[in-house]
Amino acid sequence: MNNYLLTIPLDFTWNWKNNIIINAEPKNETSPTTGANTPSLMRGTMYHGPANSSEVYIYGGTTFMANQSFQTYTTPTASTYALWSYNYNTTDYPWRQFDVSQPWMPNHGASAEAVDQGIAFYLNGQIDWGTSTSTLNVLSDEETYMPVSGMVVLDLYSHTSRNISTASIRGNAPRVGGKMEYIAPVGSKGVLVALGGQISNSSTVWANVSQGNLLDFSSVDVFDVGSLVHDTSGDGKWFLQNTTGEIPPPRIDFCTVSISAPDNSSHHIYMYGGQDPTHGDPDHANRKNMAYDDVHVLSLPAFEWTIVYGNAESPRYGHNCHVAGGRQMITVGGNISNSGVCDWELKGVAVLDMSNMTWGSVFTANASGYEVPPELFNATGGTAKGAATIKEPVLGWTNEGLKTVFNTVRDELNPALTNPTPKKKNHVGAIAGGVVGGVVGLALIGLALFFLHRRHRSSKTLVLAELADDELHDRRAELADEKMKGQLQSYNENNPAELADPGPFELNAPRTFVEADGTTVIQAAELSGMTVVKGASPGVPFIRTPGDDLPTSPFATPLSTPPISDTSTLPGSPHSPVSPFWEKKLG
Known part of the structure; x- marks a missing residue:
């Protein structure tokens, strides 16, 4: 077990061979x-959090049980x-915990995370013996584990969640x-691309x-985030898309990053x-699993795989x-084998120039921006x-609906929704590391290295499609100066204020308010169907998630589990007979 929170600064150039700095902060706090x-878990995830927040978030995970x-x-x-959240900008107790009303x-x-919208996603997963009491x-x-269905959608502004069907x-x-x-640049609110994974073939x-069964990479699942944001009563829309090219062998526990061409005409997912x-690997008697040391890239919208780095040693x-650094992929932690061989990368860190x-x-803090290789x-x-x-898949669209998504202009760039000519985004910010899986010292959320030490104090790191704070204020100023159609703030948290007639109406004079940092902002009222929650700001879309204060039943669906059809088939002691706990929860 590792009971430290580790951070790596990204505001200077370092070489992991001689001058990398890893800051270790004890988290033996209550x-x-x-x-x-505070959590010390493995196989969960860590989220960056909203762009204007100094908190990062930890979701999910399980206790490492192999060495009790x-x-x-x-x-x-x-x-x-x-x-949980961790505030790296406070001297008081930095950890907070939240009940997001999920059963597991x-x-x-x-x-994945839409940092620009304050929304985080967690697709499927499992519960196991380290999940809870x-x-x-x-x-x-x-x-042994039990798969759980659905995709949890977390609103990191309100710390609420819902579970949508998958x-x-x-x-x-x-x-x-x-x-x-x-x-981020695809569709009205971005898309999610789900790759690989393992599904159970058990009848229990x-x-x-x-x-x-391992899912191969001959196809991927694509989720239209806009379909959920614009219709919060539904489960959103998934699309299956076939791929071509040098398709990688099926696997799990790989890592991915995504990055776009400078003009957003293509997008690339690097898989390592x-x-x-x-x-098992027949060449390594002591290694029970086949492991890979290769890099493949899935390019969109071609949906074509390219191998850029072969299977090495x-x-x-x-x-x-x-x-990080505009064009570099930093890898952190993990397992290299089951034979006890030490990691050749001294600090468990390596750098790929994409x-x-x-x-x-060497990590280069001032590297130039990404270019397509x-x-x-x-x-x-x-x-x-x-x-x-190349504007579409070589073999065509598996689902024509996905073609429509790729041809949809991002909401804030759509002239039909915004009158002023949009400014070019300066996508700066930082990246949040996930939970580092693998060997004992690297498998814990406490050891999840995240690159946020100076996230909002330096522009040396990159996040795709993040709206910088200065742009947010510029955007508000544009709304006031141009007297454009704006958002109509709701007069009640549960009931959005709407005009009776579908035609446009001009509202009263803009109102003036003072931000928490003392900045005075003039805000025009805006009519929009995408922002109806308390605290909304023009040009910053929110997803509305239900809470206990809603007058109607929340539309969130609990994490579902397959029914137990025959308890006598449950594998192994003490699985049989089933305890009252499982009869209550799963029966």
């Missing part, structure tokens, strides 16, 4: 309000507080060990990590490493990747600066 210990005699081992607690705290799912005495080995995704079953990326509620837990899985496709030990030109056409000529 909540002053509840007495709960270790001195820092703590027994799993209840799943009530699945969401999942782990080993796929996560309820599962501790029911499951008794580290390879019944229409590929395989029609919950998956574990996959990844998901948010592509239980699954085993060494069994089941991973493992196949269903097949240092397989890695359970790690995380982050975009433009010239070279691995190295020549290796990807066959999938994009155009040049290093963009100007992609």
Whole structure:
């Protein structure tokens, strides 16, 4: 177990061979309000949080159970507080915990985040013997788990959540060990691309990590975020899209990052490493899983795979990747084998320049921006600066609805929605690291290295489609100066104020208010169907999620679980007979 929170500064150039600085902060603290210990978990995720916040967020995870005699081992607690935050800009107690009204705290799912909208996503995942006090005495080995369905949508402004159905995704079953990326420039509110994962082939509620079916990469699932933002009563829209090119072998526990051409004419998902837990490696008698040391890139909208780095000598899985310094992919942690071999990367960190496709030990803080590498030109056409000529998949769209999404202009750039000519976005900010999976010292949320040490004090790191604070104020000024159509603030938290007639009406004079930082802002009223919640700001879309204060029943769907049809088939002691806990929760 590792009981430290680690940070890596990104405001200067370093070489992990000689001058990398890793700051270790003990987190042996307890909540002053509840007495709960700060989390030390694995296989959860860490979110960047809203762009104007100094908090990062930890969601999900499970207690490492393989070494319960270790001195820092703590027994799993209840799943009530699945969401935690850490404020890196306070001298007081920096941790907060939140009950987001979900029945489980999942782990080993796929996560993504729309930083520009304050929304986080967690797709499927599992519960296991380290999930909570309820599962501790029911499951008794580290390879048995129960998949959970649905995608949890977290509003990181209000700290609320809902669970939407994922019944229409590929395989029609919950998956574990996959990844998901948010592509901000595509569609009215961006899209999510879900890749890979493992689904259970068991007829019972239980699954085993060494069994089941791996989803190959011949197709991916794409979620239109706008379909959820614009219709909060539904579950959003998923699309299946077939891929072509040099399709990677199926795997789980790989890492991904996404980055776009300078002109957003193409978008690229870099995938590194991973493992196949269903097949052993015949060349390594001591390694029970087939692991990979390769880099593949999925280019959109061609949906074509390109291998840019072959299978080398240092397989890695359970790690995380982050975009930093404009064009570099930093990998953190993970497992390299089951044979006890030490990591050749001294600090568990490596750097890939995604433009010239070279691995190295140096992070360059002032590197130039990303350019499309020549290796990807066959999938994009155009040049290093963009100007992609391939505008659709080689074999056509698997679903014509996805073509419509790709041809939709982002809301804030749509002249039909905004009168002024939009300014070019300066996508600066920082990146939040996820939970580092793998060996004991690297598998904990406490060890989840995140690149946020100076997130809003420096513009040395990159986040796609993040609205900078200065642009937010410029945007408000434009709204006031141009007297454009704006948002009509709701007079009641539960009931949006609407005009009776569908035609446009001009409202009263703009109102003046003072921000928390003392800035005086003149805000015009705006009519919009996308922002109806208390505290909304012009040009900053919110997703409305239900709360207990709504007058009608929330539309959130609880995490669902398959029914137990035959309790006598549950594998292993003490699974049979089923305890009263499972009869209550799953029966």
